[in-house]
Amino acid sequence: MSNESDSKSRDENGAGIVFAVGIIAFFIVYWYFEIQSVRELLEMAYG
Amino acid sequence: MIFSLILNYRKTLCSGLFFVVLVSFLFSESITSSHLAVLPIFEWMETTWFGVAGKTWGALFAVVQAGHLIGLGVLGGSVIASDGRLLGLFKGLPMRLVVDRCHSIFTWSLGLLVATGVFMACGVAIKIYYMPVYWYKMLALALGVLFVFFIRKPIVDRDLDKVSPWLLRLLALSSIMIWFTVAATGRWIGFS
Numbered sequence: 001m002s003n004e005s006d007s008k009s010r011d012e013n014g015a016g017i018v019f020a021v022g023i024i025a026f027f028i029v030y031w032y033f034e035i036q037s038v039r040e041l042l043e044m045a046y047g
Numbered sequence: 048m049i050f051s052l053i054l055n056y057r058k059t060l061c062s063g064l065f066f067v068v069l070v071s072f073l074f075s076e077s078i079t080s081s082h083l084a085v086l087p088i089f090e091w092m093e094t095t096w097f098g099v100a101g102k103t104w105g106a107l108f109a110v111v112q113a114g115h116l117i118g119l120g121v122l123g124g125s126v127i128a129s130d131g132r133l134l135g136l137f138k139g140l141p142m143r144l145v146v147d148r149c150h151s152i153f154t155w156s157l158g159l160l161v162a163t164g165v166f167m168a169c170g171v172a173i174k175i176y177y178m179p180v181y182w183y184k185m186l187a188l189a190l191g192v193l194f195v196f197f198i199r200k201p202i203v204d205r206d207l208d209k210v211s212p213w214l215l216r217l218l219a220l221s222s223i224m225i226w227f228t229v230a231a232t233g234r235w236i237g238f239s
Contacts, residue, residue: 007055012201014059016214019198020221022066023190027224030183 062198085176092172101170111166118159119230125153126226130219133203135212146203153195178239184232191225 053060072078092098101108129149132142168175175181199218202210 009205011056011058012198012205013211013214014056015062016198016202016218018059018062018066019194020217022062023194023221023225024217026066026070026190027187027228030228 082182089172089176092169095169097166097169098172101166108167108170111163115160115163115167118156118163119233122153122156122160123226123230125149125156126222129153130222133215133219135216142207146207150200150203157192175236178236180232180235180239184229184236187225187228187232191222191229194222194225 093102101111126149128137129146131137132140132145132149137145199222202214202218207215
């Protein structure tokens, strides 16, 4: 029973790490490109 | 050996697979066909009672939007309080109490946000259909809901003293990132 619970906890922790890292990486890339596009627009407008 | 690994880490593997499928979908041709396929739904949304009411009575739209913004504020507050506690802030408050109370507030405010959001989307369905930022918001919202109820909740429901503080911080950081993106893209739609 305890073994099964440990295994479930390890799986949940693993899923938490994978999902959290995936989300952080995804949104860092997303916001990087958004900020980059704003900078390009500002450069076009004001040089 | 491999079978037992798959069986013991099925949630972890599903999470990894989910991101691979998501990224593959975002960079594939099928995203264009999927976008075109949902256009009739958005056209229909504008013809519903919600759509007609939202377009006809500006005051009604404004009242619902006020509810949406209040919901966003409450949701943001619950996320900051709960994730702030997981990050190690507000140390005078018991972690279990903060996390549990904030989760119920979060659930109610999410319900309010979705209900008011559907009404508002019906009023401007065709406009938002052509806005890429709307789709990023929906993606962030879907990721956020999946993350909170299927990943974060099962972990924070356990005895928090037995969960690694680094894992809790990682979960808090990703949660803040998701809901910040949902809020920011939501306001972006409002200003577009």
